[in-house]
Amino acid sequence: MATSKAADNSIAFINGRVYTINDAQPWAEAFIVDSNGCFSMIGSSADITAQAKKDHIITHDLDGEFIMPGIHDAHVHLLMSSMAATSQIRLPGQGLTMSSLADELKKGKCLCKYGHANQDWLYAHTYMVEEFDRKALDADFPDTPVVVRGGAGHSVFANSEALRRSGYDLETEKDAQGAHFIRDPETGHLTGEMAENALSKLMIALPQPPIAHAKRVLREGQKMLHRAGVTSCQEASANTLMLTALRELEADGDLKLDVQTHIVYAPDWIGEEPSETLHKLLDEADEFKSIHVDTRFVKIILDGVPLEPYYTQAGLKEDGKVDESKLFILNVREAIQKYDERGMTMKIHCTGHGSTRLTLDAFETTRKANPNGPRHEIAHCSGVHPDEYARFKPLNITAEMSPAFFFRHPVTKASGGLMDWDFDRMRGADAHVTIGSDWGAGAEPDILPHMANVVDTIGEGDRAKGGERICRMLTLAGAEAVGREKLAGSIEVGKKANFIAVSKDLSKGEFEGVSVLKTWFEGEVVYEKP
Missing domain, CATH: 2.30.40.10 (Urease, subunit C, domain 1)
Known part of the structure; x- marks a missing residue:
């Protein structure tokens, strides 16, 4: 037959x-x-x-055409970004003032491909709103909850109705570990601007879209990744909704992407559901595993971001100890040991010298107790103290460098050294390095064009050497980080036929103006540039 x-x-x-x-x-x-x-x-x-x-x-x-293996994006927020791109209001990224915010929100309704998936809530994205006060939105939206996510996803601007529905006390809300509330200087009342752990009540209260819509937007997000040449990715904030939608996409035959899902352990606001159900999801992770979905991964955000005006990264105090007031959880050691024993890879978000040192200390303690445990990761690696680089290789820790679009970016230069992706030191320490877009903080999941900013540095002045090293970081090193080097990451007999055609020879370091011409997943064309 x-x-x-x-x-x-x-x-x-x-x-x-x-x-x-x-x-x-x-x-x-x-x-x-x-x-x-x-x-x-x-x-x-x-x-x-x-x-x-x-x-x-x-x-x-x-x-x-120049052909290479498909890209492994080591850090994406696939569901969050897909929702933002298709179903939520997109506001200007810079220079948004209170006088223009309400007008932009009203105009923004028509920019959404599928309309609002969050019931009667208005949900939008920007970077910063200058001198925000919820009262200015209350006049235009007295009964409609409005949430504007900013600060690379680490802050929120909300009106009074959104705060009330989420359970905040507008006048006497108490501070909490790792929470950052902006208050009226005279009354102490919440202005509606808040960051980090202060987001917990709101992000849990925000209505989730139905599974059918989650599947719809994930299909769109998958297309966006294919346009960027991505055939494999690490999802950095997986929750119950996403895993359920991925399971159904797999059953439908619509999943054309290898996804390693870092299920959120903490904080709950990045998972957008209560800690209890997130921890239960970790316990039941194997039930969601499939051909293209690997659920052996855990995510913790340990501190914030070195971005104005919050600067919520956990640094080191003068005595060399960690500034614990900036930490989101205080039990990271116990969490690492627990999931290490289960063979699950931890991805720990660290942007400050203190959080990075604390995490490396926790990994070191865990390795002594379980020498043959899985490879773990530190996400971002933009705040690593010079003394710590040499610890990555002996502890078998992947240095995941992201977001790629911030490499040698004006924001990076303006950070005063708080944002430093030191590829030289990582390479000198022979650390295992991967690269992620951190899609969610950026509008597109592109990585390749941003490599033009670091190719000379990574190649020690030799652009071709830099190109070769970057191509390996984006492919085989990514597969090794998630334990799939025997299945993917290079063009070899027996491996999955995930590959891309690119407009320039990346092995020579030609990243300026590069574009993906075509993407194949398991031998099937999933994207072709018009």
Whole structure:
């Protein structure tokens, strides 16, 4: 009986400039993808063409294009970003004032592809609103809760109705560990601007969209990742809604992306659901595992961000001790040990010298108790004390560098050294390095164009060397970080046929103006540039 799994259903790709990221065979011209979506033969165009004729299989001419493995994005917020891009109001990122905010919110309704998925709540995104006071929104929206997320996702501007529905006391709300409330200087009342752990009540109260809509926006987000050349990613804030939607997308045959889901342990506001259900989800994670979804991952945000006006990163005090007032949780050691024993990889968000040191200390304690435990990660690595770089390799810790769009960015320069992605020191310490877009803080999940800002540094002045190192960080190093190096990350026989065609030769460090021309997932075209 005829079947699409027969040998003659393979496809041969010839006449490419194939950069394999395989040291044993760094370059090739052609390859064959079998009916299971895996590479079955790699070599010259002549050899592949001869094999294709012998097996009577279809041949695709790559026409000299630069081909490399699909990108592994080490840090995305897929559901959050997909919702923001399709179903929520998008406001100007800079210079938004109170006088213009209400007008922008009213105009913004028509910018949403699918309309509002949050019942009667208005939900929008910006970076900063100058001199925010909830009373200015109350006049235009007296009965409608309004939430504007800002500060790279770490702060919120809310009107009175949103605060009331979320359970805040507008006059006497108490401070809490890691919470950052902006209060009226005369009365002490909440202005509606708040950051970090202060968001907990609001983000849990915010209505969740139905599963069908979550699936809808995840399909859109998947397309956006494919446009950026991403075929594998680490979701950095997985919750129950997302895992349920991914499970159904998998069952529908619509998931064309390998997703490693870091389920939120803490704080609850980044997971947008109570800690109790998030911890239960971690206990039941295996139930959501599938071919394309790996649930062996945990996320903790330990401190905030070194961005104005909050500066909520946990630094070191003069005595060398951690500034614990900036920490979001105080039991990170216990959490790491608990999930390390289960074989789950921890991704710990750290942006300050203090939080990074504390996390490395916790990993060191855990390694002594369980020397053969899984590889863990520190997310962002923009605030690493010079004394700490040498600790990453012996502790088997991945240095996940993100957000890529902040590398050598004006905001980075203006931080006074608080945001420093020191690839030189990480490479000098022989640390395992991956790169993430931190999609959610940026409008698009692009990584490749931003590598132009660091390619010379990573290559020690040799652009080609920098290109080679970056390509490895974006592919095989990512697969190694999540334990999938035998399945993906390079173009090798037996591995999944996830690959991209790119407009420039990235192995030479040509990142300026680069674009993804085509993306294949398991041998199937999932994106083609118009």
